[in-house]
Amino acid sequence: MNTFADQLLVLVMLINLVMLGTSRLLFSIRAVAVQGVILGLLPGLVHPFSLHLAAIMTVVIIVKGIVIPYFIGDAVHKARIRREVEPFIGYVPTLVLGAVFTALSFAFAEKLPLAPEHEELLFVPASMATLLTGFLILTTRRKAISQVIGYLVMENGIFVFGLLLTEAMPAMVEAGVLLDLLVGIFVMGIVINHISREFSSIDTSRLRALKEE
């Protein structure tokens, strides 16, 4: 069962790289939705079945796979943008950086003092790689929506790390995190709409100066 979980984690890391390489926003939203669904399936593979677990899985799949992508997709639709133009660092360099970060997270995970039952699994490197990919998307893209997606990817990375502890993590904490995320995305969607209405662009690099030039 655990080898199958490992294959899914490999898929999660591949989706990270896909998101770094693509310029189409709708495509990255779909990719992050697929990543969310895979993350929702993972707890069922690593822990014995229980009602608590089933509830977490359903909520995670619905929120990460359907609700949040719907909100971001709606914001994209309203702001009328299709693709990220001219990121701060180009696509090929970010792709290479993402690969380097993935390799580094593998190296780093080797050094961590983990519980013996977690050492053989890919959870720790996958979570670090996803976290770093999220950072990379947040820092290199201009559009506010891409940055929201980067934030989501980061959260996915934290979620993978949390999977190691699902048994110890009460459902309330899990639900609270998901609710925070949902509200965060909701607020960001509204903010993005406001920015695009006021300034006819959601390029965040133009929001640095306080005054008109």
Add this chain to the structure above:
Amino acid sequence: MTDTIIHLLAVIIVPPLLMGVIVKTKAAFAGRAGAPCFQLYYDLFKLMRKGTVFSETTTWVFRAGPVVTLAAVLVASLLVPLGRHAAPISFSGDLVFFVYLLGLARFFTAIAALDTGSSFEGMGAAREVTFSCFAEPALFFAFITLARLSNSLTLSRILTHVTPDVWLAAGASMLLLVGAIFIILLAENCRIPFDDPNTHLELTMIHEVMVLDHSGPAFAMILYGAAVKLFVLGALFVNIAFPFSTGNSILDWGIFIAAMLGLAVAIGVVESVMARIRIVRIPQLLVGATILSAFAMLLMLR
């Protein structure tokens, strides 16, 4: 001994058929009858009977180009095991030799194109060399992964080492490798997402533009060399992707030929359903292939 003879016969006879199957598949997708599967054989015979015209500005390099290219690719074909049988030539480290034979073939195609003094062909040569810079690391990472898996440095060993058991044990990294090698296969053979083999007058083309000045038997050698290259890299792919062995020698050869024809159909399908990508996106896809195979290596080393 019989295996060696069959190997040589397969390398010499089968390659143009693969091209024919690809064209036939594309025709079937477009709803046309299409050229017969053996069209390339007719073309080759026709070109061999024709005379050759050499431009006055060219030197011996231009004449040597097609010969060296074909020779390098044919030698490379002797290094790859076909149908789970060991290759006729094999020595430790021959995987590096293999990659650089392909590199030599590419170098002579490019330098023959530059020798014509045509800026158009020079552009094609520059593109070809640039993109192969991106494709080569991907191939090397794939070979390193396989070499590590089989603890060997000969192509025959590392490719015949892949069995269904290996797939079960290291499924994820094998899948990544297959994906990476398929992308390299398409890129190295100038198939559609990278280059359109049918265009002859487009500014976007890469490989075709370099061979515009060749004619007659020299052009036949280029066409045949391209078919053999597709066969060689296809055999590499088939060895990794369909690692089934029955133990019966003749049956294995049958399976191998069937798998190669299946691969040709798959390439035809890819070419029918995809458009050629923009030229600025090509390095991105090739870097993607490199990352796939590097990632496979990472999973394997762990």
